[in-house]
Amino acid sequence: MELKSIKDAFDRVANKQKLSYSKTNEIVQMLSQEIEKALSIIQNSPSSPDTLLDHRSVLADVKKMFVEVAPVNQLEVAEKELNAALTKYPKVLEKQLNPDISKAYRHNVDFDTHIVNQIIANFFYRQGMFDIGDCFIAETGESECSTKRSFMEMYRILEAMKNRDLKPALKWAVSNSDKLKQARSDLELRLHSLHFLEIAQGQNSQEAINYARKNIAIFADSSLPEIQKLVCSLLWNNNLQKSPYSEFLSPALWNNAVKELTRQYCNLLGESSESPLSITVTAGTQTLPVLLKYMNVMANKKLDWQNIEQLPVAVELSEEFQFHSVFVCPVSKEQSSDDNPPMMMSCGHVLCKQTINKMSKNGSKSSFKCPYCPTDVDISRCRQLHF
Amino acid sequence: MEIDPVTNGNADAIMTESAPTITPPTTTPVPSSRLSQLTESLKLEHQLLRVPFEHYKKTIRTNHRFFEKEVSSVVSGVGDLADSDWSRDDTVARLSSLVSRLQGLKRKLEEGSNVENLQAQRCRARIDHLESADVENLTEWNNTKLKRILDLVDIDIFREAKKVIDALKNREVASALTWCADNKTRLKKSKSKFEFQLRLQEFIELVRAESYNQAILYGRKHVAPWGATHMKELQHVVATLAFKSTTECTKYKGLFELRQWDVLVHQFKQEFCKLYGMTMEPLLNIYLQAGLSALKTPYGFEEGCTKEDPLSQESFRKLALPLPYSKQHHSKLVCYISKELMDTENPPQVLPNGYVYSTKALKEMAEKNEGKVTCPRTGLVCNYTDLVKAYIS
Ligand SMILES: [Zn+2]
Numbered sequence: 199m200e201l202k203s204i205k206d207a208f209d210r211v212a213n214k215q216k217l218s219y220s221k222t223n224e225i226v227q228m229l230s231q232e233i234e235k236a237l238s239i240i241q242n243s244p245s246s247p248d249t250l251l252d253h254r255s256v257l258a259d260v261k262k263m264f265v266e267v268a269p270v271n272q273l274e275v276a277e278k279e280l281n282a283a284l285t286k287y288p289k290v291l292e293k294q295l296n297p298d299i300s301k302a303y304r305h306n307v308d309f310d311t312h313i314v315n316q317i318i319a320n321f322f323y324r325q326g327m328f329d330i331g332d333c334f335i336a337e338t339g340e341s342e343c344s345t346k347r348s349f350m351e352m353y354r355i356l357e358a359m360k361n362r363d364l365k366p367a368l369k370w371a372v373s374n375s376d377k378l379k380q381a382r383s384d385l386e387l388r389l390h391s392l393h394f395l396e397i398a399q400g401q402n403s404q405e406a407i408n409y410a411r412k413n414i415a416i417f418a419d420s421s422l423p424e425i426q427k428l429v430c431s432l433l434w435n436n437n438l439q440k441s442p443y444s445e446f447l448s449p450a451l452w453n454n455a456v457k458e459l460t461r462q463y464c465n466l467l468g469e470s471s472e473s474p475l476s477i478t479v480t481a482g483t484q485t486l487p488v489l490l491k492y493m494n495v496m497a498n499k500k501l502d503w504q505n506i507e508q509l510p511v512a513v514e515l516s517e518e519f520q521f522h523s524v525f526v527c528p529v530s531k532e533q534s535s536d537d538n539p540p541m542m543m544s545c546g547h548v549l550c551k552q553t554i555n556k557m558s559k560n561g562s563k564s565s566f567k568c569p570y571c572p573t574d575v576d577i578s579r580c581r582q583l584h585f
Numbered sequence: 586m587e588i589d590p591v592t593n594g595n596a597d598a599i600m601t602e603s604a605p606t607i608t609p610p611t612t613t614p615v616p617s618s619r620l621s622q623l624t625e626s627l628k629l630e631h632q633l634l635r636v637p638f639e640h641y642k643k644t645i646r647t648n649h650r651f652f653e654k655e656v657s658s659v660v661s662g663v664g665d666l667a668d669s670d671w672s673r674d675d676t677v678a679r680l681s682s683l684v685s686r687l688q689g690l691k692r693k694l695e696e697g698s699n700v701e702n703l704q705a706q707r708c709r710a711r712i713d714h715l716e717s718a719d720v721e722n723l724t725e726w727n728n729t730k731l732k733r734i735l736d737l738v739d740i741d742i743f744r745e746a747k748k749v750i751d752a753l754k755n756r757e758v759a760s761a762l763t764w765c766a767d768n769k770t771r772l773k774k775s776k777s778k779f780e781f782q783l784r785l786q787e788f789i790e791l792v793r794a795e796s797y798n799q800a801i802l803y804g805r806k807h808v809a810p811w812g813a814t815h816m817k818e819l820q821h822v823v824a825t826l827a828f829k830s831t832t833e834c835t836k837y838k839g840l841f842e843l844r845q846w847d848v849l850v851h852q853f854k855q856e857f858c859k860l861y862g863m864t865m866e867p868l869l870n871i872y873l874q875a876g877l878s879a880l881k882t883p884y885g886f887e888e889g890c891t892k893e894d895p896l897s898q899e900s901f902r903k904l905a906l907p908l909p910y911s912k913q914h915h916s917k918l919v920c921y922i923s924k925e926l927m928d929t930e931n932p933p934q935v936l937p938n939g940y941v942y943s944t945k946a947l948k949e950m951a952e953k954n955e956g957k958v959t960c961p962r963t964g965l966v967c968n969y970t971d972l973v974k975a976y977i978s
Contacts, residue, residue, distance in 0.1 A: 201627075201716055204634070208712060212705050215645055219698045222652050226694060229659055230687035237680045240673065253676050257667035264664070270657045277649055284642050288635065288862070295631035300864040303871050307907045313900045314869070318735060382922075420953070465892055474895035479734065479869070480727045482876030487625035489875060512914040513879045516619070517926055521894035522884035523918045528978040533913060535883075542935060546976045570978060583975065584940045584962070585918055585933075 200294055207283075207290040214280040221276040225269045236260045302489035306504045315340045321475040324464070326353045345467065352463045359456055364393045367459055377466055385458045387417045391428055392455060395446050403432050477519065485513045523585035529553045529569060541580045545573035554580055619720045627715050633733075634711050635862030636742060641704040648697040655690055659683055734868045746857050753850045756790070756843075758783045761853060768860060779856045781811045785822045786849060789840055793830040800826065877905040891924070916977050922946040922961060927977075934972040938965050941975060 240253045291297070315338045322331030323346045335342065355366045371378060371386040378385050390413045398406040407429075414425055427443065434441030445451075461471035470477065492511045493503070525534040527550035534540045538552045547570045549557075557566045558577050565574050662683055666676060718726045745764075752760040765772060765780040772779065784807045791800035804823055812819050821836075828834060830841045839845075858865050877896075885896030885905075895901045918927040920943035927933040927943045935941050940960050950958045951969035959966050 201712070205712055205716075208638075208708060211641075212709070215701055215705065218645075218649065219694070219701070222649075222656075223691075223694055225656060226652075226687055226690050229656065230684060230691070233659075233663065233680055233683050233687065237677065237684065240677060240680070253673050254667065257663065257676065261664050261667040264660050269660060270653065273649075273653050273656060277653070280645065280649070284645065287638060291631055291634055291638070291862075294628070295634070296628045297631050297635075297862070298864065299629050299631070299868075300866050300871055303864075303866055303874060304908070305866075307874065309870055309873070309904055313903055314873070317900050317904075318869075321731075321735075468892060470893045470895065470897070472893070474898055474901055476728060476731050478876035478880060478895050478901065479731050479872045480876070481879050482872035482874070483626045483629065483727065483730070484622060485875040485879040486629055486872070506909045508910045509878055509912045512912045515879055516622070519880065520917050520919055520926060521880075521891050522882055523916075523921075523927075524882065524913045525916045525918065525977070526913050528916075531914065542939075542975050546974055548975055548977055570976070582939050583935060584938075585921070 204290055204294055207287045211280075211283045211287050214276075214283045218276040218280045221272060225272060228267070229264075229269065232260055232263060296487070296490055299486055299490065301493050302486060302503075304504050312340070316343070317475055319343050320345060321473050323349045324469070324473050326356075328353075345469070348467050352460070355459065355463075356456060359452070359459070362396065362452075364389055364396070367455075368393065370463070371459075374462075374466060378462060381462060381465060383458065383462050384417075384421065385455070385462050387414070387421055387424070388451075388455050388458065390414050390417075391424070392451060394428060395431070395451075398432055399438075406432060481515055481519050484515055484519075488513045525550070525583075525585060527553050540583045540585070542583050543568055543573070543575040544579045545571050545575065547571060547573075548583060551582075619723070623718060623720055623723060627718060630715055632863050632868070633715070634708070637704065637707045637711060639861045640742060641701065641708055644697075644701055644704055648701065652690070652694065652697075655686075659687060659690075734872065742861060746854070749853055749857075750850055753846060753853060756846055758787055758849075761849070764853075771860060772856065775859065777856055778811070778815060779852055781808075781815055781818075782849060782852060784808050784811070785818070786845060788822060789825060789845070792825045792828075793841060797826060873904065874908060877901065878908045879911050881905045881908060881910045883910070893924075918977060920946050922950075933975045933977065935975050936960050936965060937967055937971055938963055940965075944974075947972065 236256050236259075239256050243252055315334075319331050319335050319338075319340060320343050322328070322334060323343055326349070328346070328350065331343070331346065334340075355370055358364070358366045368389050371389050375386055390409075394406055394409055394414060397409055410425075410429060414428070418425060428446075431438065431441065431443035431446055434443060438444060438447055457471075464471050488511055489509070496510075525540045525548070526532065527534065527538075527540070529549055530553045532538065532550060532552070534550050538550050540548050541551050541554050542548045543554075545568050547568050549569075554577070555561070557569075558564075561577060564578070565576050567573070568575050662679075666679055671679065749760050749764050752758075761783055762780065765783070788800055788804055788808055791797075791803055808819060808823065822840060825837060825840055828837045832838055832841065855865060857863075864871060880894065880896055882896070884890060885894050886902060890897040896905060918933055918941070919925070920927050920931075920933075921940075922942050923946040925931060925943055925945065927941075931943045931945045933941045934944050934947050936958070938960060940962055947958050947969065956969050957966055958969055958972070
């Protein structure tokens with residue numbers, strides 16, 4: 199795609215529009231000048247019996263001049279050029295962009311507006327756009343979102359963190375300590391560390407040490423190295439910038455804590471850490487180009503797009519949308535399933551069970567050659583994997 | 586792009602030959618670079634540029650027509666004056682009125698140009714917005730995009746449409762006809778018969794009201810001109826004159842049904858969207874559908890599915906239900922423990938019980954537990970040294 203050619207084509211339109219405007223302006227000016235001139239000649243000529251002739255000759259001159267200048271023709275010429283640019287631009291857009299992204303849409307699938315509205319409202323709330331969410335709910339007549347209150351609480355905590363007030367965050371983390379541990383999150387320690395650093399920054403080493411003894415020491419089992427660093431930084435707390443621990447001043451520490459808190463908070467609510475709507479729409483943005491290209495290639499072939507059970511084309515979403523392990527047998531190209539699980543051969547290469555069955559002629563051969571290395575594979579030593 | 590190969594030579598050979606020769610390991614696909622992904626996604630933004638442009642174009646055309654008409658009428662006004670025998674005073678009066686008309690024209694020209702410039706700015710801002718997207722700020726850009734899809738940026742245009750739709754729902758065709766007149770040339774160019782259908786509906790309403798004479802007069806004036814191109818439909822509808830609106834004749838019963846008005850609403854929406862280069866379906870639904878399909882896996886519907894997957898949510902599951910599953914050409918393994926991708930950098934390791942986790946996660950666990958690892962799903966404890974690497978091609 200060439201954004202530049204789009205820009206150029208638009209510049210041409212805007213340019214011709216300006217030219218057309220100045221042409222029109224010029225002509226209107228000219229008309230009014232000539233008419234005013236004629237008017238003043240007629241008004242200033244002495245009134246006498248032959249003035250009838252007089253003012254007619256003045257008018258005849260103006261008329262003659264207008265015929266010669268042909269203002270309407272001039273306007274038409276300007277319009278013609280402008281029109282050419284106006285017709286060209288949409289063509290450029292159609293060529294450079296996808297003119298109809300609904301080509302990859304299944305028209306026989308009707309989304310339940312009620313569900314879509316709930317999803318949208320939920321999106322507004324979890325982005326902290328509470329006013330818009332309320333407005334949306336009022337306009338669509340949907341029922342109140344159950345998650346609104348929880349998200350309001352989360353934004354209260356995050357807002358406080360923005361102002362470097364850790365109290366609400368700590369309170370939440372401590373009361374959910376067990377659940378956080380279960381989720382393998384070190385959020386609680388991170389928050390305590392930030393608080394410790396805040397106290398230390400205030401030059402109050404004694405208080406910092408007390409705080410560490412009371413709140414941080416209990417994490418020694420899992421995070422001793424981190425704690426050692428933290429406490430050692432006290433030795434430089436009058437000039438942390440030039441110390442081995444300058445990392446403790448990084449704003450990234452706070453940003454990451456905010457991110458982790460959001461993630462854990464949402465997870466405990468049973469929600470994803472990113473808004474599911476934005477995940478889906480972003481995934482859609484990555485998917486549509488592939489589907490559209492496919493539709494274009496297949497335009498002449500009969501494809502029952504409305505009724506297929508699996509997308510006809512593979513879409514490589516970015517890593518962050520990979521939520522599950524998918525094993526595709528490199529030989530049969532089939533996705534593994536409960537009936538056809540992945541099996542590892544003695545050499546470490548993995549195929550799916552059906553492929554291994556075929557290669558061993560359904561077990562009639564006790565060994566076969568791995569398609570990926572020279573190993574002779576003993577069937578009895580193949581074992582099922584669980585990803 | 587990748588299109589599913591219907592037949593795969595290599596695989597077929599392996600499946601049929603008894604002693605397969607060594608095939609080169611299939612190369613893992615280079616994940617389409619983020620840059621080309623971005624370019625591709627920008628190509629979806631046709632509507633974003635097209636809609637304000639159509640608006641702009643319409644303004645330009647309307648303005649131009651107006652000024653051409655005015656200039657032409659001033660010029661011929663002077664011509665008429667020169668050819669007539671008006672007295673001096675009358676001539677002065679007429680010339681003065683032309684002067685003030687031109688004065689007004691100048692003002693209107695200024696106003697018109699201001700509107701045009703504003704609309705041009707809007708078009709340009711949209712192009713700049715596309716240009717501002719780059720790999721670095723993609724997350725942010727995608728967020729803006731979502732808000733854009735939800736916000737209906739071109740809301741003023743939808744207002745225009747809503748007026749006509751509301752009128753049609755009240756069984757009034759006037760505003761739809763005005764809209765047709767406003768966009769006459771373009772509708773003609775696309776061979777639209779929307780106006781014809783509106784006329785037919787009005788005709789049918791007259792028949793329904795049993796105003797037969799009026800119906801015939803109306804038909805002569807507004808329906809007959811379409812005969813050249815749509816004779817068959819015309820005959821079909823005009824023949825309603827022979828039937829009562831309560832007719833049981835199946836061919837004609839349908840024409841009298843009030844549902845016909847909904848058909849008109851639908852047709853108007855179609856014409857309207859076509860005119861502005863818009864999709865009929867809400868953009869959000871188009872994106873949701875594509876995204877849900879690409880995310881839809883059997884795992885998403887399982888109990889205990891990770892909360893990060895939108896398909897773990899009941900509402901998304903419901904929407905995804907009638908949609909096709911995603912398709913994968915290559916294995917993508919995600920570590921159960923760390924949720925990180927298992928690839929050559931972080932290869933999968935197999936426990937004696939066949940459960941697979943990433944090297945990184947297992948190593949970390951072993952370091953904290955004197956070389957022992959515990960399978961989080963079965964509770965099996967074993968030595969880090971007992972693990973074997975799996976090779977996934
Ligand atoms: Zn092998």
